[in-house]
Amino acid sequence: MTSLPAPPPGTTALLTIDLDAIAANYRLLRERLGAVPCAAVIKADAYGLGLRPVMRRLLAEGCDTFFTATPGEAVTARSLSASATVAVLNGLGPGEAPMFLEHGLVPVLNDLGQIESWRDAAGRAGRALDAMVHIDTGMNRLGLDARETARLIAEPDRLAGLGLRLWISHFACADEALHPLNATQIERFRLVRRHLPPAPASLANSSGIFLGGSAHCDLGRPGAALYGLRPTAGRRNPMARVVSLSARVLKVRRVEPGTTVGYGASHTMPEGGRVATIALGYADGYLRHLGNRGAVQVGEQIVPVVGRISMDLTTIDVTGLAPGTPAEGDWVTVIGDRQTPDQVAEAAHTIGYEILTSLGARHHRRYLGDAA
Numbered sequence: 001m002t003s004l005p006a007p008p009p010g011t012t013a014l015l016t017i018d019l020d021a022i023a024a025n026y027r028l029l030r031e032r033l034g035a036v037p038c039a040a041v042i043k044a045d046a047y048g049l050g051l052r053p054v055m056r057r058l059l060a061e062g063c064d065t066f067f068t069a070t071p072g073e074a075v076t077a078r079s080l081s082a083s084a085t086v087a088v089l090n091g092l093g094p095g096e097a098p099m100f101l102e103h104g105l106v107p108v109l110n111d112l113g114q115i116e117s118w119r120d121a122a123g124r125a126g127r128a129l130d131a132m133v134h135i136d137t138g139m140n141r142l143g144l145d146a147r148e149t150a151r152l153i154a155e156p157d158r159l160a161g162l163g164l165r166l167w168i169s170h171f172a173c174a175d176e177a178l179h180p181l182n183a184t185q186i187e188r189f190r191l192v193r194r195h196l197p198p199a200p201a202s203l204a205n206s207s208g209i210f211l212g213g214s215a216h217c218d219l220g221r222p223g224a225a226l227y228g229l230r231p232t233a234g235r236r237n238p239m240a241r242v243v244s245l246s247a248r249v250l251k252v253r254r255v256e257p258g259t260t261v262g263y264g265a266s267h268t269m270p271e272g273g274r275v276a277t278i279a280l281g282y283a284d285g286y287l288r289h290l291g292n293r294g295a296v297q298v299g300e301q302i303v304p305v306v307g308r309i310s311m312d313l314t315t316i317d318v319t320g321l322a323p324g325t326p327a328e329g330d331w332v333t334v335i336g337d338r339q340t341p342d343q344v345a346e347a348a349h350t351i352g353y354e355i356l357t358s359l360g361a362r363h364h365r366r367y368l369g370d371a372a
């Protein structure tokens with residue numbers, strides 16, 4: 001990463017988001033997709049990294065289709081581009097049609113009732129309204145189930161008055177390259193589309209793109225990999241790292257043999273040593289599950305988190321480091337090359353997605369490569 005000016009005085013936790021890396025990841029995903037175009041999923045504030053700067057940068061890379069979860073996120077996305085396709089994965093909720101119309105949002109219709117509501121809205125508007133339709137193929141979360149899909153096949157007029165832009169479906173297990181449900185979902189989606197009115201289709205999230213061509217259909221729909229998360233479990237991560245997080249050492253103390261550290265006295269230092277306290281806690285998204293499990297990087301060394309994570313503070317065992325290291329005021333790396341979001345997630349028994357979306361608002365944030 002290029003170096004940036006020092007953060008303002010008073011900064012004790014520093015989050016750096018590398019938009020150049022997001023752009024590189026977008027290009028890599030496009031390369032994987034070959035001739036198939038690539039949308040971007042920017043729900044949950046672009047996985048916690050900032051919808052506005054992320055979307056601006058992706059627009060600059062030529063991305064023209066964006067998926068959000070909620071209509072509110074989609075309105076923000078629309079404010080950044082009058083021409084991009086902005087689609088709402090959570091579908092069309094009750095009373096939301098006027099908002100979708102006003103902002104030119106495309107609902108991803110999730111059941112026959114939503115299809116009917118959107119058709120009613122098209123009738124009132126006196127024009128065809130763009131729509132995407134989600135067909136469930138094994139996720140059992142959103143999307144038309146098998147019974148509803150059969151009805152839509154039997155009664156395709158239910159789509160009359162809509163400008164059908166895309167069929168979508170969503171993988172349940174794409175991060176496990178060999179999971180049998182992947183092939184099942186690819187095949188189910190292919191079969192139902194043979195009987196449904198023709199329109200482009202989209203199946204692959206980040207991991208799905210790495211399953212290969214049979215998963216690609218007509219549009220890639222990645223989120224996580226854009227933000228540097230590993231697409232496939234157990235394989236090398238080909239994505240560029242986007243996030244780094246560092247925190248200041250507030251205090252270094254020498255402790256006597258048998259001393260305990262932190263709430264609940266959950267860690268004992270049998271031989272004593274040195275404990276450093278850093279300015280970052282679960283309120284900053286450093287999950288409480290990382291107590292006695294996480295690790296941070298001090299200079300070139302990795303040292304363990306000891307004791308529970310507090311709201312604003314974390315304690316690390318620096319006994320093994322050279323005397324005077326770290327010094328109070330030094331920075332330690334909490335997320336970086338050697339503590340990737342996927343690795344932090346593993347220590348916390350969760351997934352990188354939750355690490356990113358938990359990052360919180362208290363860090364000083366800076367963006368490398370902002371297209372603003």
Ligand SMILES: *Cc1c(COP(=O)(O)O)cnc(C)c1O
Nearest residue numbers: 041170205206221222223224225
């Ligand atoms: C979140 C989401 C995506 C993006 O998934 P990633 O695993 O982050 O790439 C794609 N499609 C749907 C329906 C989603 O909910």
